[in-house]
Amino acid sequence: MRQTLDECWILLPGRETGYGSIAIENGRIAAVELATPPYPADVKHPRLVMPGLVNCHCHSPMTLVRGFGGGLPLQRWLEEAIFPVEAKMTDEDVRAGAVWGAIEMLSGGTTCVADMYEGDYANAFLELGMRARVCIPGRSNAPGRLDECIAGTRDWNRRMRETAKGDVYMDVCVHSEYLTDEAFCRGLAAANRELGRRLHVHVSETRREHEDCIRRHGKTPIAYLAGTGLLDNGGYAAHCVWCTDDDFRIMAEHDVALVHNPTSNMKLGSGFARVARAMELGVNVALGTDGPASNDNLDMFEEMHLASLVHKGLANDPTVLSPWDVIEMATVNGARALGIGDAGEIAVGRLADLCVVDLDKPHLLPAIDIPNLVVHSMHSSDVAMTIAGGRVAYDRSRAGAEFDGAATGLGEAKAKFLAAVRRLGL
Ligand SMILES: [Zn+2]
CATH class of the missing domain: 3.20.20.140 (Metal-dependent hydrolases)
Structure with a gap:
């Protein structure tokens, strides 16, 4: 099934930043379509897609x-x-x-x-x-x-x-x-x-x-x-x-x-x-x-x-x-x-391992210099969605079911984790 991420900033290979959409099919990136500048100045829900x-x-x-x-x-x-x-x-x-x-x-x-x-x-x-x-x-x-x-x-x-x-x-x-x-x-x-x-x-x-x-x-x-x-x-x-x-x-x-x-x-x-x-x-x-x-x-x-x-x-x-x-x-x-040569970059044919970050946050605006923003302003809690091998592995918007689809639900995983901590006497 083909899925697309539209209207997003994208970190591209060759140290480029673009704006456009990414299509994913069979666990890989099927297309990257970039808009021609000037990019829209006021995007309603700005987000960044970067390699996982x-x-x-x-x-x-x-x-x-x-x-x-x-x-x-x-x-x-x-x-x-x-x-x-x-x-x-x-x-x-x-x-x-x-x-x-x-x-x-x-x-x-x-x-x-x-x-x-x-x-x-x-x-x-x-x-x-x-x-x-x-x-x-x-x-x-x-x-x-x-x-x-x-x-x-x-x-x-x-x-x-x-x-x-x-x-x-x-x-x-x-x-x-x-x-x-x-x-x-x-x-x-x-x-x-x-x-x-x-x-x-x-x-x-x-x-x-x-x-x-x-x-x-x-x-x-x-x-x-x-x-x-x-x-x-x-x-x-x-x-x-x-x-x-x-x-x-x-x-x-x-x-x-x-x-x-x-x-x-x-x-x-x-x-x-x-x-x-x-x-x-x-x-x-x-x-x-x-x-x-x-x-x-x-x-x-x-x-x-x-x-x-x-x-x-x-x-x-x-x-x-x-x-x-x-x-x-x-x-x-x-x-x-790790010897996984087809991961780590957003390009056609590469593995669809992606991290989607919500840029609509006080500490992430203005998004003038995106690479600088990623390294010096962003936190892991800004991540809205994580896609691993083309599959949505985490989606923050689905509160309570963020990890739905995994054999282990979040609530069950937490209960087992805390039980183990208690068993170890910590
Ligand atoms: Zn170590």
Whole structure:
């Protein structure tokens, strides 16, 4: 069925803004028709259609522990606050948290996520019609874990290919250099020659992690991972706060994207990834929220805003990261990082993953410079509708039935989520 979005501002590829209509058919963009300027000066209900946002690093079930253990340094936060609660989580809890995270993301214009977590949570994204790249985080601390990661990844992807129910595939993953040994990394790299997936990994998030790796292996985390063969099929590395120029060169050469998580890095006092330098050296830079326990929301508009401001402030230079640079980090660069080349842009033939923003708000008028408005004025709560794969996944105008059509209704999802929070004693 063909549907159209008429009379809207549109963010187009090539850093252009247009005004016109978009037609959607069979999950893809079938037509983009642009009006000739001058555009109408006084549109009654001004709205913007932009590519759906791509959150390239998340742990969505951690909605369950949102804000828990705040104020502790990273290692203590993990070991004293987060890991003990996670040890108590059942599959049901994890799934309730993931559904709630997917609902939060869709209601804020995010159509695609790269998620890393233990347990049975991938179905949450299928249920809500969200595009996702999930993974089983490889750690070396349990016997048989490598075989479990390989078999789990292979089986899920085979099932997805056979049922074609949605676009939720499993990538390969090691949680980090510090939670995985070399035999595990080499074993997963060997299996990935057949699995053919991209790598999701945490890299050089804190100075301590980066320097400990050099002490252990005589190499930075990126150089070490490259040496195990794990970067051979490309991937996306979260944080990269302490990466060197040589690390960036390795990432560019192996098509490993840097996933910038400014909120999480600031909240945990980890530092500031040198994203402008990474871009200069040819690294694809994308954006992520990280988990809601270190953020404490999954708002990609907030992430764009911070990414823009932080690097201008650090460099004493307002020309660092233009609004279009930042929008591309949150859209087309993210899609490329996850290997979904036909998402992230509004053009004929591309996947119809779209975010529709209501511009008729006090803080969004006048809409003179739309890219600037997106990065510096917009909030996730301005999103009126989110379309994922051509299907309306969220529609704010249908209050109470915003997620109608998903297997999980909003009320039921909330009840399950809050029950899980209570069960965990939070
Ligand atoms: Zn993370």
